[in-house]
Amino acid sequence: FCPDGSRVPPKERCPEKGGVQRATYKPWVESLGRDHHIFLGQILAATRDSAFLDEQNKYSRLKQYQLENYLENVDNGWILQKAKFYRGAFQDEDENSWGGEFLKWVLTEKKLEQNNFFLLRQAFKDIPHKADNANIRKVRSLSMQIADSYSGFMNLRIKIHGQPVVSDIQSVIDFKKKNEQQLSDSLRIKLDLLIQEMTIMFKPADWQLLDNYIKNLGPSTTEGKEVQKYLNEMNQAGNSRMKLEIAARLLLDSRKMILTAPVKSKTILFDLSNKTEELLFRELSDWKPVDLNDLLHTNYILTMSAAGCGFIELWEWEKIEPVLKITAASSISVDQINEYLTTTRSALEWSTAMIHANYHKEIGIFEKFEPLVLGYSDDLVRSSVLLHLGQNVGLLGKFIATNLSLTNQVFNIENQSQLRGLNPGFAKGELVVVNSLEGKEVSSDKIYVFQQPPPDLKPVAGIGTVSEGNLVSHVQLLARNLAIPNAVLSQQNLASLKAYSGKEVFYAVSNKGTVIMKLAENMTQTEKTLFEVKKRADHKISVEVNKMDLSGTKVLNLRDVNATSSGKICGPKAANLGQLKLMFPENVVEGVVISFGIFKKHMEQKMPGEAKSYWEFLNDIFKQATVMEKSGTSKIEVDNYILMNLETLRNAIQKMPFLPEFESDFKIQFQQVLGKELGKLPVFLRSDTNMEDLKDFTGAGLNLTLFNVLEPSKIMEGIKQVWASPYSERSFRWRQSYLLNPENVFPSILVIPSVNVDYSGVLITKGLNSGENENLTVAFSRGAGGAVDGQAAETYLLKSNGENTLLAPAREPSYNSLPTTGGTGKVTTNFNTPILNSENLKTIRNFAIQVKQKMEETNGMQGPYDVELGFQNNKLWLFQVRPFVENKNAASALYLESITPVIDGEKRISLTQKL
Numbered sequence: 001f002c003p004d005g006s007r008v009p010p011k012e013r014c015p016e017k018g019g020v021q022r023a024t025y026k027p028w029v030e031s032l033g034r035d036h037h038i039f040l041g042q043i044l045a046a047t048r049d050s051a052f053l054d055e056q057n058k059y060s061r062l063k064q065y066q067l068e069n070y071l072e073n074v075d076n077g078w079i080l081q082k083a084k085f086y087r088g089a090f091q092d093e094d095e096n097s098w099g100g101e102f103l104k105w106v107l108t109e110k111k112l113e114q115n116n117f118f119l120l121r122q123a124f125k126d127i128p129h130k131a132d133n134a135n136i137r138k139v140r141s142l143s144m145q146i147a148d149s150y151s152g153f154m155n156l157r158i159k160i161h162g163q164p165v166v167s168d169i170q171s172v173i174d175f176k177k178k179n180e181q182q183l184s185d186s187l188r189i190k191l192d193l194l195i196q197e198m199t200i201m202f203k204p205a206d207w208q209l210l211d212n213y214i215k216n217l218g219p220s221t222t223e224g225k226e227v228q229k230y231l232n233e234m235n236q237a238g239n240s241r242m243k244l245e246i247a248a249r250l251l252l253d254s255r256k257m258i259l260t261a262p263v264k265s266k267t268i269l270f271d272l273s274n275k276t277e278e279l280l281f282r283e284l285s286d287w288k289p290v291d292l293n294d295l296l297h298t299n300y301i302l303t304m305s306a307a308g309c310g311f312i313e314l315w316e317w318e319k320i321e322p323v324l325k326i327t328a329a330s331s332i333s334v335d336q337i338n339e340y341l342t343t344t345r346s347a348l349e350w351s352t353a354m355i356h357a358n359y360h361k362e363i364g365i366f367e368k369f370e371p372l373v374l375g376y377s378d379d380l381v382r383s384s385v386l387l388h389l390g391q392n393v394g395l396l397g398k399f400i401a402t403n404l405s406l407t408n409q410v411f412n413i414e415n416q417s418q419l420r421g422l423n424p425g426f427a428k429g430e431l432v433v434v435n436s437l438e439g440k441e442v443s444s445d446k447i448y449v450f451q452q453p454p455p456d457l458k459p460v461a462g463i464g465t466v467s468e469g470n471l472v473s474h475v476q477l478l479a480r481n482l483a484i485p486n487a488v489l490s491q492q493n494l495a496s497l498k499a500y501s502g503k504e505v506f507y508a509v510s511n512k513g514t515v516i517m518k519l520a521e522n523m524t525q526t527e528k529t530l531f532e533v534k535k536r537a538d539h540k541i542s543v544e545v546n547k548m549d550l551s552g553t554k555v556l557n558l559r560d561v562n563a564t565s566s567g568k569i570c571g572p573k574a575a576n577l578g579q580l581k582l583m584f585p586e587n588v589v590e591g592v593v594i595s596f597g598i599f600k601k602h603m604e605q606k607m608p609g610e611a612k613s614y615w616e617f618l619n620d621i622f623k624q625a626t627v628m629e630k631s632g633t634s635k636i637e638v639d640n641y642i643l644m645n646l647e648t649l650r651n652a653i654q655k656m657p658f659l660p661e662f663e664s665d666f667k668i669q670f671q672q673v674l675g676k677e678l679g680k681l682p683v684f685l686r687s688d689t690n691m692e693d694l695k696d697f698t699g700a701g702l703n704l705t706l707f708n709v710l711e712p713s714k715i716m717e718g719i720k721q722v723w724a725s726p727y728s729e730r731s732f733r734w735r736q737s738y739l740l741n742p743e744n745v746f747p748s749i750l751v752i753p754s755v756n757v758d759y760s761g762v763l764i765t766k767g768l769n770s771g772e773n774e775n776l777t778v779a780f781s782r783g784a785g786g787a788v789d790g791q792a793a794e795t796y797l798l799k800s801n802g803e804n805t806l807l808a809p810a811r812e813p814s815y816n817s818l819p820t821t822g823g824t825g826k827v828t829t830n831f832n833t834p835i836l837n838s839e840n841l842k843t844i845r846n847f848a849i850q851v852k853q854k855m856e857e858t859n860g861m862q863g864p865y866d867v868e869l870g871f872q873n874n875k876l877w878l879f880q881v882r883p884f885v886e887n888k889n890a891a892s893a894l895y896l897e898s899i900t901p902v903i904d905g906e907k908r909i910s911l912t913q914k915l
Contacts (some may be wrong), residue, residue, distance in 0.1 A: 001046040010088065010705050023089035038365065041062050041080060044127070045094035049105045053148035058813065058828050060387050063362040066126045070376050072364075073141035075148075078370075082827040092128070094898050100267075109264045113270075115830040118310030122380070124270040134734055136281060136383040139164070144375075144804050148488040149186055152179060156272055166202040166285055169195060175370065197434025205282040205779060206244070207234045213272040223257050223265045227272065240287035245278040248301045251308025277385060277566045286390050293326070293911040295396055296337075299344045300324045302389040309352035309385060312809070319806040320347060330912070335905035341400055343859070345420070346808065348386065352491070353792055353811040354831070355380050361813075374435065380650060386914055390490070390674060391832060394418055399915060410517040413496035418489060419464075419514035422827065423895050425485035426506070428464040428520055428531060433501035444733070447507050449489070449497055458730050462507045464489050464497075473490065485509040494626055510900040530895055537813060545744050550597040551661070555669040558591035558752070565856065569595045570748035571688030576881055577750065583854045587847075591752040592669050595688065598662055599723055599747055605659075607652055614652060621645045646727040653724040657715065679712040682763075682822045686750040687722045707785065708754045715751075720857050755877050756818040759835045760784055760870030765863050765882050767797055773864060774800035776848050777807075780835050783815030783827065785871070794835045798848075804841055809834070837873075843876055845871075 001022065002006055002014035010021050011521050012882060024041045032038045037057060042065050044052065054061035071078040083089060103124065106112055112120040139160065147157035156175060160168055176183070181861025183191070187553065194835045209433045210231050212397055217224035230250045237243045252274060258269045289295040303324055307317035323343045324331070332340075364375040381387065401407045408416040433449045437457070449460035457463075463486045485507050489497075497517075504520040506527055556570070558578050566575035574593045603615040610617055621642055628638050663889045671677045683698040685706040704725035725731065726745045759782045768774030776798040792811035796804050809831060817825040835842075868880040 001371075002284055010693065014522075017100055020094045021091055021836040022046060022094065023083075023086065032491050037061075040068065041083075042068065043090060043095070044102070044546045045091060045096045052102065053106065053110065053595055055419060058361070059116075060362055062119075062123060063359055064726070066122065067359070067362055067366055067373055067376055068383060069126050070141075070379060071370060071372060073137065074379075075372055076145055077650045077682050078372075081597055082149060082747060091154065096130045098126045099127040103127060103129055103267055104263060104271075107266045113266060115832050116358075117255065117258075117832070118354055121273060122358075123607070124267075125274055129267075132913075135202060136278065137379065138197045138330045139194065140383055142166060142190055142197060146187060146190050146194065150179075150183065154183075160198075164198075165202070167277040169202065174199065176304045180460075193305050203241070203281065203282065206661070207231065207279060207280040209275065209279070210234075210272065213268055213275070216268045217265055221265065223269060224260050225421075226253065226257065241284055241297065243283055244287060244298070244301050247276055247283065248304040248308065249869055250276050251280070251305050252400045255310065255314070256310050268719075272359065273308065274410060277305070279386070280305060280385065280859050288376060289392070289395075289915060291911065292399065292909065292913045293913060294331070295392065295399065295915060296324075296326050296332075296340060296911070299340075299389070299396060300326070301633040302392060303347045303866060304383055304890060305385040306347060306351050306389060311384070311386060313348055314797055315808065315832070315834055316347075316350065316809050329906040331906065331910050334642075334903055334907045334909065336338050337909060338399060338905075340901075341393070341396050344389070345418070347380050347643030348389055348393050349488075350385050350811070351389070352377070352381060352653075357792070357813050357831070381491075390418075390492075395915070403909060404806070404901065404903055404914075406512070406514055406903075408515045410493075410515055411497075411500060411519075412427055412899070413493060415490065415492055416515075418493055419487055419515045420489075421485070421487045421509035421515050423484065423486035424463070424511045425483040426508035426527075426530060428483050428523075429461040429504065429722060431500050431517075433498045435494075447505060449494060451489065451494070453860050456678075459794060460484065460732055462486070463792070464507075466491055466494055487515050507845070508896070508899060511896055512900045513901070514899060514901065516899060526895065543846070545690070545746075548746065549594055552597040553593050553601050554595075555598070555662075555665050556595060557592040557669070557673050558593055558750075563595055568692050569597065570750075571596075571746075572882055573686055573688040573880055574748055574750040576751075577879070579620050579858065580878055583858060584850075584878055587876055589752045589877070591671055591750055592666075592673050594666070594719065594749040594751065596748050602659060602662070602723075603653075605656065608655075614656065617645075617652075618649055643729050643732065646729075646732060650724040650727040653727070654717075654720050656720055656723075658719075663716070670751070675749075678715065679710065680822060682708045682710040682754045682818065683715065684752050685715070685718045685722050686752070687725055688748045688750050689724075689726055690744075690748075707816070707824050708822055714817065714822075719857065723747050751832045753881075754818045755872055756820075757784055757872045757877060758782070760879075761793060763844060763848060763865075763867040763869060765852060765867070766884060767799075772800070776845070778836070778841075778844055781810055781815060784818050784824070785816055796836070798841065798845055837874075840871055841872075842873075847876060847878075855881065 001018050003016055003018040004014075006020075007024075007907050008014060008016070013019070017031060022045050025043075027039065029040055031038060037060065039061050042052075042061075044065075052061055052065070053059060068078065072080060075081075077083075106123075108121065128406075128852050143153070143160045147153045153175065156168070156171055159171075172195055174196075176188070180188075208231075210227060214224050214231065217227065219228065221223070227250070230246055230253075233246045235242055237246060240670070252829050253889030254269050254273045254276070256272075258266050261269060287298070289298050289367045303312075303320070304317065306312050307314060320343050323339060331381045348376050359377060361382075363373050363376055381390070394415045395419050408419050410416050410419060420450040427447055430443075430446045431449065432446050435451050436446065437450050442460050444459045445461050447464075448460050449464035449895075451466050460480065461484070463484055465486075465488055486508050506518050506520050508516040508527075510516075512848055544567065547568055552569055558581055559575065561570055561575050561578035562582060563575055563579040565578065566572040570593050576589070577591065579590060579594075579837045581591075600615070603618070604613050606612070607614045607617050608756045613618070625638050625642050628641065629635075665679050672684070674681055677821050685704075687704050704722050706722065709715050709718050726747055759780050761778065764777040766777065777795070778798060779793040781793045792808065794810040796808040797807055798804055810827070811831065814826045814828050817827050847869075848867075851865060851867060856862065857867065862883070864884040865876070866884040872877065
């Protein structure tokens with residue numbers, strides 16, 4: 001392959017220097033890349049740097065190369081099982097040479113070390129460039145291959161993957177001897193290789209190897225001198241704990257040095273970082289914490305190492321480091337140790353979320369044709385410091401549970417301390433354990449354990465997720481509202497629970513986050529009685545319709561509605577935003593309101609194909625449903641009848657003709673109020689029904705909001721889409737759970753100009769984690785529509801004493817922008833800087849005080865409040881305030897209180913207490 005683009009046979013020479021030899025891709029492989037952006041069997045030599053980096057597609061081609069490396073390791077070459085030994089297909093020298101030049105190019109031109117350190121550091125592990133390769137992943141891949149070929153090795157494979165120790169080498173040797181006669185020649189070879197690699201893995205860490213990097217850096221350079229200091233410290237260290245701390249500091253400092261070093265030094269420092277992690281991994285084999293002080297310090301060291309390796313960002317580490325650094329003391333309070341556990345467990349979750357954020361899209365692509373790729377994220381976790389961090393966080397959780405009686409009771413699975421309750425409640429039903437709910441129907445009487453909460457989850461009995469999203473997403477708010485027990489768990493817990501999938505279970509989460517899950521047949525009499533009590537205690541409410549004023553058929557200025565308009569002429573969104581416009585005129589946009597009366601007037605038109613109006617058709621659905629119920633028809637049949645007819649109605653509304661007087665009035669009001677004629681200003685169309693924000697029901701996110709619509713035809717069609725949205729299955733089922741008259745839904749529509757905010761989110765005027773009304777909970781994502789769709793948002797607890805505690809950083813790799821041309825755009829982002837700055841947090845604190853005062857003074861609305869807001873050029877824009885609704889029955893249930901341990905936060909625990 002010649003520099004001028006031509007090809008010649010391998011024994012000929014290119015017209016000019018720089019040609020490389022490699023195999024030729026098959027035509028279908030080239031078409032996959034060209035037509036579907038899927039790249040298989042990638043040969044690096046002669047690949048253009050920019051094409052491989054694939055920056056415009058969020059580095060997809062680079063990531064696919066990494067996934068394929070993994071698949072080749074765990075599946076005996078994967079699609080190259082035969083071709084991997086073709087002579088000349090890959091030229092090792094060319095691949096290494098290309099890799100070295102590519103990595104220098106990235107550091108020179110793209111500065112990925114600044115904004116995507118984690119991905120680049122992983123690339124240094126996977127792209128050949130004559131660096132020492134860690135053998136930890138070789139051990140994992142060999143043990144996986146052996147277990148896949150010989151099931152008797154499975155228990156050893158699980159042990160090696162989960163908690164490898166040096167004695168495992170002898171276990172593998174014994175296994176080989178015991179099963180010698182049944183093993184094929186290839187399995188014997190693989191076992192020998194595994195023993196060889198495990199021997200290397202558990203070989204004492206030779207820190208003197210760092211001297212090679214000092215020589216390459218240059219002993220007289222700033223970076224060389226700094227690394228030499230660490231090596232000197234290492235040589236003087238008296239025990240493994242000291243060496244581990246030195247290694248952790250070296251990882252963190254080498255990451256910081258990479259940001260400012262010359263390009264040549266950067267490449268060496270990346271390799272130094274990967275080698276240091278490998279040596280630290282070996283050193284950990286010789287270290288076991290003895291007492292609580294050892295354990296806390298080990299978690300501190302490992303979390304620092306995670307920051308050095310890029311699993312958490314430097315600014316995130318700076319936020320949590322003061323909590324984890326134990327100063328000289330003889331004891332620690334219960335409150336302190338609980339905060340310590342929460343913080344280290346959070347750091348572990350952030351770390352695994354970093355992997356998910358970087359690779360989940362490509363894993364999703366590959367999963368469709370190779371399910372083995374699902375093991376990639378787990379492989380990254382278990383071949384890194386996160387393996388040991390997870391073990392030590394689990395050990396600390398177990399220590400606390402033992403000493404404070406905070407014990408989860410989830411069957412007999414291991415590492416139960418990794419489960420953490422998010423929302424109190426109890427449920428009984430079939431347990432369904434799946435990786436993803438995408439494309440799956442859910443049932444309201446089943447308990448679901450899955451990877452990540454979808455933004456549009458229908459009612460279910462209980463929830464357990466590996467990724468919680470955030471505390472104020474619509475799913476979490478609805479779960480809290482309906483007392484659905486909700487917990488976050490580890491990937492290992494999810495795998496363990498698969499053994500119980502399909503069985504009927506009892507599931508409860510206490511007010512303090514302890515979790516119980518057992519087979520339904522093992523329920524106590526008290527627990528069985530719960531469901532009788534619960535059935536009797538549940539009460540549905542009716543929405544008042546007699547106070548509604550349906551006579552107004554003119555489009556309203558947002559300034560002409562206020563809190564008293566809610567449920568009367570429009571929904572609470574418009575009413576409250578109108579009230580907010582009066583209270584905070586500089587922070588609220590202008591807007592127009594399409595009232596209940598306008599909707600009702602349109603519904604009185606004759607429905608095509610029917611001898612009745614749209615409104616009569618709607619009411620007849622529920623009249624007939626009542627007749628069916630009274631005649632003994634099953635609930636499932638009645639629901640199916642309702643949903644089938646609601647779908648007919650929904651489709652008809654979307655084709656409904658507008659009344660001419662409305663269409664003219666809307667266009668006039670649009671221009672007069674918003675300052676531009678229809679089609680010149682992008683707007684949001686927000687559904688706003690009379691069934692939202694009721695005393696015991698929030699209705700968050702149930703109906704349609706259309707983003708950033710510009711074209712006049714799309715705005716007009718959007719109005720009908722919003723009118724139709726309350727009749728969707730999901731919206732109906734949620735309302736039906738709480739309301740006696742779900743058919744009496746009246747949608748109004750709030751039309752407001754788009755604000756292309758830099759970041760947006762939710763403020764809850766209460767500490768969701770702490771339960772204290774004096775605190776605030778804030779969750780923000782970049783761009784528009786942040787935090788409410790289950791995104792991994794940047795979340796803070798703003799304490800009343802002025803402290804700002806980071807509960808979670810953002811882990812969304814892209815966000816929505818609102819271009820002036822309408823529609824939404826996707827913008828790629830990074831995590832190396834926080835979303836909210838200190839001034840934003842001050843603004844939010846001050847604004848929360850004003851919201852509380854003015855809402856109570858003006859309309860008597862009692863808190864806590866759920867506030868949607870955003871920042872554009874550091875100016876706060878207010879989009880919505882409504883009551884934050886919680887299910888008080890669930891939170892105060894005697895049973896939940898009984899499984900909630902009472903803890904004395906001031907109690908002291910000796911740091912010298914043995915584990």
